[in-house]
Every structure is written in C-alpha cells, then in structure tokens.
Amino acid sequence: MVPLLAETFRELGFEGATLSRITERTGIGKGSLYHFFPGGKEEMAAAVLAEVDRWFEDFVYEPLRRDEPAAAIGAMWRNVDEYFRSGGRICLVGAFALDETRERFASTINGYFQRWIDALADALVRSGRAAGEARAAAEDAVVGIQGALVLSRALDDKSLFKRALDQMAKRLSVTA
Amino acid sequence: MVPLLAETFRELGFEGATLSRITERTGIGKGSLYHFFPGGKEEMAAAVLAEVDRWFEDFVYEPLRRDEPAAAIGAMWRNVDEYFRSGGRICLVGAFALDETRERFASTINGYFQRWIDALADALVRSGRAAGEARAAAEDAVVGIQGALVLSRALDDKSLFKRALDQMAKRLSVTA
C-alpha cells in the first residue's frame, strides 16, 4: 500500500496528488485510505517518507557506517542506481524539499540528507580521508546524485544519470 | 507582473499555486490575470518559464558562446550564485521537471538545460578542452548546480550552496 502511494506522490508531487488521483492510480478506495491514514493526505505522505527513510537507513546509511568503506561505497552507487531506476524515478525527499511541501516535513527531509552525508563522510574517514575533506566529498556526492536526478528527468535521458553516477563514483574514489 | 508570478510558482510549485494564492501573494486580481493571460494558469507559467529562459540566454548562455571562455565561465558562477540567491531561491525549471508538470512544458525544460550544457561545453572547447571531455564537464557542472539547489534548500543551508559552487568552479577550471 505504501509503495503504491509512494509512486503516486513521486509522479504527481504532494499538491498534485489529489485523493481522487490517488485512488485512481493505486486502486485503493477512499474508505480504506482513511481507515489506515485517519490523518489524510499528510499522514499518507509522512508514511511514505518514513518508508523511504527506512530503506536508505537499512541499505545505504547503516552499511556505510558499519561495513568495509570501499565495499559499502561501491554498494551505495549500485543501490542508488537501482533504487532510482537509473534516473527513471525521482527522489521524493528531494522533490518535497523544493516547494512549500518542505515546511510540512522539514525535519524528515533534513534528517534524510544529513544522515546520508554523515554516513558517507564516516566511511570516507574510515578509509583514511581527513575529516573536513571527507565531509566535502560526501556533500559533493549527494549533491551530484540529486542533480543527476533532476537533469536526467528534465532531459528525459537515463544515460545522463548513469554517466553522472560513474563520474561521481570515480571522483569519490580518487579524490585528493 | 511576471517576476511576481515567478516567485509564486517557485515557492508553491505549479499545482500548489492556486489562483487564490496567486492573487493573495502578488496582489494581482483574477480579472487582471485573465486579461493578460487568457490561457489561465498554464499561460502564466509558460510566460514565467519564457522569461527565465530569456534571462539565462542573455546573461549566461550567450556570453558563454561569445566571450572569452575563462571570463564567461567566471561570470556564469557569479551570475548563478546571485540569481539563485546562494541557494535561497530554487530553479523553477528544475522543479517543474520533477513532477508531472514536466509533461506540460517538456520542450521548454529540455531546451533550457540542453542549451546550458551546450553553451558551457562550447566555452570549454574554445578554451582548449577536447569535445567529449568538455561535454562531460559541462553536464557535471549543471548537474552540480541543480543538486546544490536541492540540498541547500533541503538542509536550509545557504553555506552548502556556496561551498558546492566553489568546489565545482575549481573542478571545472582544473579538469583533466
């Protein structure tokens, strides 16, 4: 149910996802939606964001903090490429950040990116990089991923996403 | 009038910018809006996009193609920082690209980014870079700008935007 909602919010945005379009796309009737999410649209979006957050925590952030750095970073690039379908799918958190929807979910949005940067910087430090430099490189990588999602969708060109990801992966592993 | 509309669409997104919120924020009544934009909301957004496009064409793309490369690229970074208010303002074109709004303005959105990348690659080629390498570096820079806008707003941190821009400028001027 939550994945269906996620896809709808991703494609339509928070404001664009009206109740009728949600039921139409997910096949879930209004009765069911309000049974599970008495708080309405906002609670639905919050549940979606929570699941996205959990997924990244489990499959990206935690491995970055826990596993051997090089392997975890390699897995991150693969997981990111797969999760975002090589740019065919956007980042809901990033999209929500751009308009006034941000105000509703500010702390979730902030935490998602902050923890991503922190976890990546942690892996870089453990791989021998200096702290400041690791943080800059981590920010740069997350920035690059978000930008690649915007551009690959704007240009409707998945190859741009893969190309950008490759370049960023190379840069991150070489970085001075 | 168009700048007022631009700010409204930027903050609320296309779907979030209802007629009542537009009149409320801009002070322009419904009568005037429909007098100048008989095509309604879609025509308003199209006018805004056209003005954004013209601004970048005049102050970024054209200089990149015409002026001395190093100077034009330097001016691009300064203009971008100023236009986006160091991350305090988002890119309307990028935001529209993320949700279904893209479908309405697909060719404008595509052209905006395509011409940016082309113009920047042109400047890089004229500064002695190989064509393929120039294009990759140009894509990378535009990707980085869009990503920096997403993250600086997500983290509500303008310093991240400035930091990211500096790093990208340095990288672009050094690039192998």
Next chain:
DNA sequence: CAAATCCTGTACTGATCGGTATAGATGATG
C-alpha cells in the same frame, strides 16, 4: 457457526478549484 472486529464502497458535506461574464473604474487620445 456465531459474534466481534476489521475493512471498504458509496453517498454526502462545505470549501475551494480554475475559469467566465460583466459592469464600472482608469487612463490615453482627440
């Protein structure tokens, strides 16, 4: 199988949506 609980389709609410019609205000032109 009966009873209680959980789930869902449908009909409805008042509010707001994008858009229209128009009368009168405003400003330019002679």
Next chain:
DNA sequence: CATCATCTATACCGATCAGTACAGGATTTG
C-alpha cells in the same frame, strides 16, 4: 472635456477538492 480602449473587482459557474458518515462485506476469533 468627450470618447474610446484598456484594465480590474466582483459575482458567479460547474467541477473537484479533502474529509466524514456509515452501512454492509470480509475476516478473524471463540
């Protein structure tokens, strides 16, 4: 000043909005 074109405020339209109420269907529980 008179005329005419331009502009704008207001009332209004049907459609759709988010959300509620609830009856009845489906499922679990004993």
